[in-house]
Amino acid sequence: MSRQTRAGIAFTLPIFVGTLLVLVVPTIGALLLSVTDFDIYALADLHDLRFVGVGNYVELARTPLFWRAVGNTALMAAIGVPAAIGTSLVVALLVNGATLRWKPVWRLLLFAPYVTTLVATALVWRYVLDARTGLLNYALSLIGIPPVDWLGDPRTSIPATLIFIVWKAFGYNMLVFIAALATVPQDLYEAARLDGAGTWARFRHVTLPAIGPALLLAAVLSVANFLQIFTEPYVMTHGGPAQSTVTVMYFMFDQGFTWWNLGMASAVAVLLFLAILLLTGLQARLGKRYEWL
Incomplete structure (x- = not known):
């Protein structure tokens, strides 16, 4: 074994071991737990652990709250991903x-x-x-708009939560887009101006194709992040009102650490992992098809 090979192994081995312990082993563990009825009784005595096969998945399919969480998460992702990427791109420009x-x-x-x-x-x-003492309602009252129960009304709870999520997360994509914009050759803009292209035409035919890889990266990361929303509704709304902000991650947490139904929670984690994997693969294929890679 050459000295260069040993050096390469020495540098990559810690990363490999860390990835194995932090990602691979827990993923396999969640998959194994998802086919059992692992609960608080099994924590006390492993003899109470039983193999249930796809029983947890069948039970999930029969649980209305799970489908409500799936719908809420899909809605948040459908609105939040374009909003986050669009806001980041506009601010970067x-x-x-x-x-x-x-x-x-x-x-x-x-x-x-x-x-x-x-x-x-x-x-x-x-x-x-806040509906009574919040700064936003105070600002609206100055222009004659009555107060809105942003977090207490099912019709406004998701938009209000998404405003915070987009505000919190857009900075990362903004830096990615700024770095991508810095690599666009100015000669392309000059050539487009000479051809009579306006501002929108230059953006559509010069800027967007040039920053395509950055857009794909932002889309992949944003979709994965929005499918894993948990802390925001947990802190701001506790999943309410009327379960309007219960997400898949919130449902998984509730099953695992409120009801100690860890087998069911693991099944949710496996399904979420597969959904993110599928969507990431689909986005990668679309990126290749439109020459974003």
Whole structure:
């Protein structure tokens, strides 16, 4: 074995072991638990553990709350992913503009929400959106709009929660888009201007194709993140009102750590893992088809 090979193994082995222990082993463990009735009684005595096969999955299919959580999660992803990516791209284009001054300061301020503590900012936004004493309703009252129960009304709970999620998460994609925009050759814009292309035409035919890989990366990460929403509804709405913000992750947490039905929770985790894997593969195929890779 050559010295270069030994060095490569020495550098990659810790990453391999860490990935194995943190990702592979728990995934296999969740898969095994999902075909058992592992609960609080099995925690006390493993002799109470029974193999149930696909029983947990069948039970999930019969559980209305699970399908409600799937619908809520799909709705949040359908609205939140385009909103997060669109907001990030618009802000990146504005920050990348030639006339903007103090660009590093703007980048820092706009990226700051992403690195702040999620629970702390969720609590702050909970007070901002409060129906009686919230700053948002106070601002609306100044222009004659009556107060809205943002987090207490099933019709507004998801939009209100998504406003916070998009505000919290758009900074990461913004930096990705800024880096991608910096690599677009200016000669392409000059050639487009000489051909008579307007602002929208340059954006459509020059900017978007050039930042295609960054868009694909943002889409993959955003879909995965929105399918795993948990902390925001847990802190801001506790899954309410009327279960309108119960997500798949929230349902899994409730099954596993409220009712100690760990077999059922593991089945939810397996289904969520497969859904993310399937959507990621689909996005990768679409990216290749449209030459985004």
